Structures are given as C-alpha cells and as structure tokens.
Amino acid sequence: MKPVIAILSLLLFFSNASFAQEYGVYDPRKILTVSETNAGKKYGLDLQYLDQIISDLSLHARNYPPKFDSESDQQRSIKDTQTLSGMLDPLVNNPQASPALLRRTSLLHSIGHNLDIPGATQKADRDFRNLLKQHPDDAAANFAYGAFLGGSNQGGKALPYLEKSAKAGYSNAYYSLGMAYLMQNNTELALKNFAIYKRHTPNDQSVVEIMEAIKNGSIHVNSK
DSSP states (O other): OOOOEEHHHHHHHTOOOOOOOOOOOOOGGGGEEEEEETTEEEEEEOHHHHHHHHHHHHHHHSSSSOOOSSHHHHHHHHHHHHHHHHHHHHHHSSTTOOHHHHHHHHHHHHHHHHTTOTTHHHHHHHHHHHHHHHOTTOHHHHHHHHHHHHHTTOHHHHHHHHHHHHHTTOTHHHHHHHHHHHHTTOHHHHHHHHHHHHHHOTTOHHHHHHHHHHHTTOOOEEOO
C-alpha cells in the first residue's frame, strides 16, 4: 500500500530545517527602551534585541510542527511570543503602522500560529495584509504571506502571493509553490515549480527527494 502522508507531516518529513537546539532565555520587556532628553523621557524599541528573539523563535517554530529541545523551552517560547505580541500589538493595529515593525510582527504572529497561540493566526493575517497594502510589490513580503497561508492550510489563497514573489526573482517561492500545488494534488505544476527551484538551488537535496517521490507515486496528500 502506498503511504498516506498528511499535509503537516509531509512538510515536516521533507523540511530542510536543522534539528532542534536549545531555545535561549530572554526578557521580552527589554525591547522597550527609555532615554532622558531635554524634553523629558523618550521611549523606544530595541529592534536589535527584538530581532534576536524572533530569530531564535524562527529556528524552532517558523514551520509546523515546531521543534524544541524540551517541553520547557517550548513553553518559554510561547510565553515570550505572547508577551511580545501584547507589547507590540497596539503599535501595529492601525492602517499607518510602520512597515519595518509590521515585517517583524507578521513573522512573530505566524510563529504564534505554529505555536497554537489563540488569535495569532488572525493577527498574522492582519499584519501581512497591512504590510502588503503599503508595499504590494515587495517580493519578500509576498513570499512570507504566501508561505504563511500555505502553512495554515490555505494553499489556494497562497498561490497569487507566491507567484508574484517568484516572478520578482524570489527563488524560494518556487519551493513553496511546489508544496502548495502538491497539497492540491496537482503533481504536474508541483514538479514544474520544484524543478525551477532546483535550478536556482542545486544543493538542496530535499527537493530532489520530493520530486523522486512524486514521480514514483509514493506520495499521496490527505487533504482532509
């Protein structure tokens, strides 16, 4: 019998992410900075520290399911994500939010989605849409939103964003397009996009394995 691989298991099985490593210890409150000026106290954000936390979170929970070295690490990451979300949400929940901050919060909330944090999916969608409303042709933003939609079982909605990103020269979008089409059991277009990705990234063995599995019929996506 041919193996039946569910969508999320398929993504995990062929993921080229490294094995989990220890998640760092952070104090999310430290992203807030206070400095004294002639006019009084000035409040700001330590974006470098924020980026450090988000980067570490991404190593473990950029894709689903998340990969952590221990349960305590995962619980700490959930708490950090929730704390950061609570601190940053008032700054981005408006149409004129800073694109630089939206790039960070959209990723943070997509990580929250993978960590099963209630409300994170809606916040990620909101921030991606706001960012793309301000910068509709941004290849990286289109790719990130398309990848988020694909990873949240919205492959059909992901396609136009991934295609736009790919046409703009973002080669990683072809991999995500291949996955999106594969989830729809459209193996012809899946293979086409995986082949393009392989030309751009010849050293990625994972795509070779996927293409071989499609060709020999050993992959069947359970869309239920």
